[in-house]
Amino acid sequence: xxxxxxxxxxxxxxxxxxxxxxxxxxxxxxxxxxxxxxxxxxxxxxxxxxxxxxxxxxxxxxxxxxxxxxxxxxxxxxxxxxxxxxxxxxxxxxxxxxxxxxxxxxxxxxxxxxxxxxxxxxxxxxxxxxxxxxxxxxxxxxxxxxxxxxxxxxxxxxxxxxxxxxxxxxxxxxxxxxxxxxxxxxxxxxxxxxxxxxxxxxxxxxxxxxxxxxxxxxxxxxxxxxxxxxxxxxxxxxxxxxxxxxxxxxxxxxxxxxxxxxxxxxxxxxxxxxxxxxxxxxxxxxxxxxxxxxxxxxxxxxxxxxxxxxxxxxxxxxxxxxxxxxxxxxxxxxxx
Amino acid sequence: xxxxxxxxxxxxxxxxxxxxxxxxxxxxxxxxxxxxxxxxxxxxxxxxxxxxxxxxxxxxxxxxxxxxxxxxxxxxxxxxxxxxxxxxxxxxxxxxxxxxxxxxxxxxxxxxxxxxxxxxxxxxxxxxxxxxxxxxxxxxxxxxxxxxxxxxxxxxxxxxxxxxxxxxxxxxxxxxxxxxxxxxxxxxxxxxxxxxxxxxxxxxxxxxxxxxxxxxxxxxxxxxxxxxxxxxxxxxxxxxxxxxxxxxxxxxxxxxxxxxxxxxxxxxxxxxxxxxxxxxxxxxxxxxxxxxxxxx
Numbered sequence: 001x002x003x004x005x006x007x008x009x010x011x012x013x014x015x016x017x018x019x020x021x022x023x024x025x026x027x028x029x030x031x032x033x034x035x036x037x038x039x040x041x042x043x044x045x046x047x048x049x050x051x052x053x054x055x056x057x058x059x060x061x062x063x064x065x066x067x068x069x070x071x072x073x074x075x076x077x078x079x080x081x082x083x084x085x086x087x088x089x090x091x092x093x094x095x096x097x098x099x100x101x102x103x104x105x106x107x108x109x110x111x112x113x114x115x116x117x118x119x120x121x122x123x124x125x126x127x128x129x130x131x132x133x134x135x136x137x138x139x140x141x142x143x144x145x146x147x148x149x150x151x152x153x154x155x156x157x158x159x160x161x162x163x164x165x166x167x168x169x170x171x172x173x174x175x176x177x178x179x180x181x182x183x184x185x186x187x188x189x190x191x192x193x194x195x196x197x198x199x200x201x202x203x204x205x206x207x208x209x210x211x212x213x214x215x216x217x218x219x220x221x222x223x224x225x226x227x228x229x230x231x232x233x234x235x236x237x238x239x240x241x242x243x244x245x246x247x248x249x250x251x252x253x254x255x256x257x258x259x260x261x262x263x264x265x266x267x268x269x270x271x272x273x274x275x276x277x278x279x280x281x282x283x284x285x286x287x288x289x290x291x292x293x294x295x296x297x298x299x300x301x302x303x304x305x306x307x308x309x310x311x312x313x314x315x316x317x318x319x320x321x322x323x324x325x326x327x328x329x330x331x332x333x334x335x336x
Numbered sequence: 337x338x339x340x341x342x343x344x345x346x347x348x349x350x351x352x353x354x355x356x357x358x359x360x361x362x363x364x365x366x367x368x369x370x371x372x373x374x375x376x377x378x379x380x381x382x383x384x385x386x387x388x389x390x391x392x393x394x395x396x397x398x399x400x401x402x403x404x405x406x407x408x409x410x411x412x413x414x415x416x417x418x419x420x421x422x423x424x425x426x427x428x429x430x431x432x433x434x435x436x437x438x439x440x441x442x443x444x445x446x447x448x449x450x451x452x453x454x455x456x457x458x459x460x461x462x463x464x465x466x467x468x469x470x471x472x473x474x475x476x477x478x479x480x481x482x483x484x485x486x487x488x489x490x491x492x493x494x495x496x497x498x499x500x501x502x503x504x505x506x507x508x509x510x511x512x513x514x515x516x517x518x519x520x521x522x523x524x525x526x527x528x529x530x531x532x533x534x535x536x537x538x539x540x541x542x543x544x545x546x547x548x549x550x551x552x553x554x555x556x557x558x559x560x561x562x563x564x565x566x567x568x569x570x571x572x573x574x575x576x577x578x579x580x581x582x583x584x585x586x587x588x589x590x591x592x593x594x595x596x597x598x599x600x601x602x603x604x605x606x607x608x609x610x611x612x613x614x615x616x617x618x619x620x621x622x623x624x625x626x627x628x629x630x631x632x
Binding site for chain 1: 401402403478483484562565566567568569570571572580581582590592593594595596597600
């Protein structure tokens with residue numbers, strides 16, 4: 001071996017080590033899961049041998065709903081370890097795009113499907129069912145030291161957030177003369193988020209209509225940090241983020257005309273926390289629901305929805321909603 | 337590669353002439369270096385401190401869990417990242433090095449099309465990674481029907497780092513003195529023999545360093561994988577190139593956005609693992625360079 005060849009082989013060895021490290025990762029079974037390229041198509045893999053199912057259920061969509069489906073898949077995995085449920089988080093819109101292209105089986109959504117997304121699904125011949133799986137209470141938060149805003153009316157919120165407020169409503173005094181002249185610092189989710197869509201629709205009366213001079217963030221923890229660090233701060237996000245940060249933040253009660261209601265599990269379940277209590281959805285493709293592993297997963301999801309919601313720290317459905325979820329799944333299966 | 341370097345004695349003699357300005361310049365240089373190093377050190381200290389409670393075996397033995405953040409691990413992300421990097425190395429390195437050999441040793445630089453290729457490779461190296469993600473989604477995942485698999489991710493990242501591999505390999509090949517080639521050809525070796533026996537071995541240190549730096553860039557990428565539907569929550573390791581997957585940067589991001597405080601500790605611990613893989617690869621690059629460096 002010449003020195004030149006020795007050098008080359010050293011590089012080859014280095015490359016090999018890297019690739020071997022990767023190859024040793026999983027038990028490489030050649031050609032075992034080839035069906036992923038056409039996800040929603042037939043699944044030759046799933047066999048109901050001895051009650052043990054296998055296969056892969058592809059989930060994408062809202063990052064708000066993802067923890068719920070993930071908790072479901074974790075619990076389901078204890079019964080059916082051979083069924084893989086990878087959960088991606090492309091956002092509600094991004095999830096529907098893949099769902100309606102037939103690339104995923106289940107789509108998480110923090111808002112109902114839009115008409116143009118429905119049209120895309122129809123164009124591809126994808127039939128689906130909408131399932132309500134949990135409730136969320138969008139929570140408006142201010143820092144603990146804020147002692148003036150205990151209850152805000154939806155009109156006051158609109159005054160803060162509507163597009164016309166941009167550059168004009170700068171202090172709390174501009175919202176209501178009773179409030180101090182503390183600078184109003186607004187924090188909210190970015191415009192791609194389903195939470196943003198829902199909040200602007202309910203408060204400002206038009207989906208996507210919001211003032212633009214607030215601090216947007218895709219990471220709700222940034223909103224926590226922002227609001228808790230500014231005396232005149234105000235922000236909104238899902239109830240879980242408030243629960244986890246209740247030591248730093250104060251949840252504002254919301255008055256939509258029939259008195260002040262604080263966000264809570266009971267108020268959201270009972271429909272009293274209006275208009276900011278919202279349903280969270282899971283969309284299931286009818287073709288996928290025929291596969292035994294998907295069918296079993298849905299049964300498990302609906303059957304244990306209370307425990308799953310509690311585990312993932314979501315507001316569980318009330319008994320009527322839970323009954324509806326179960327009957328929706330029965331209907332979905334009987335269609336096939 | 338350092339063909340010309342001023343002898344040390346000459347430098348010392350020169351700095352005796354104008355002490356003040358020379359010293360100021362030296363301090364400015366040192367300060368610039370310090371900025372880079374201090375920030376790296378701060379980052380490492382910060383993440384190790386944050387992630388310390390979770391830096392134990394559960395981190396790589398367990399799979400991610402939304403229900404038990406205090407014992408959740410990142411095994412699927414570690415394996416996903418290793419799979420992607422391994423495949424990327426297999427695809428991007430040979431292609432990139434061969435392309436570099438063509439451009440340096442065979443291409444006629446007076447021809448307009450070769451100059452156009454060169455210009456475009458430089459341009460490609462500057463294209464943001466999200467653009468490659470869109471390309472991967474549209475062409476590899478959908479049109480080629482590869483789906484959201486490791487294969488799609490690895491091909492996309494290979495395309496992303498290919499220009500960097502080509503550029504660094506060309507630099508390394510160019511640094512081999514022409515006299516080596518001329519000597520080899522004069523002794524009757526063919527062009528391919530010259531390249532294989534003389535030029536390539538001599539440029540191995542540079543090629544290896546550039547390649548590993550390119551792969552290190554690929555490890556840290558999150559943007560293209562977001563486009564390619566890398567799942568954030570995967571509780572199984574990849575079983576082959578057609579498997580669904582997750583990678584560490586995506587998992588870290590999803591941990592950071594969770595409300596529970598335990599997840600930010602987990603994210604910091606995962607960052608330490610990612611940095612450890614990166615530093616390991618970089619030290620291999622340095623070792624290769626030192627081991628095979630040749631001076632003329």
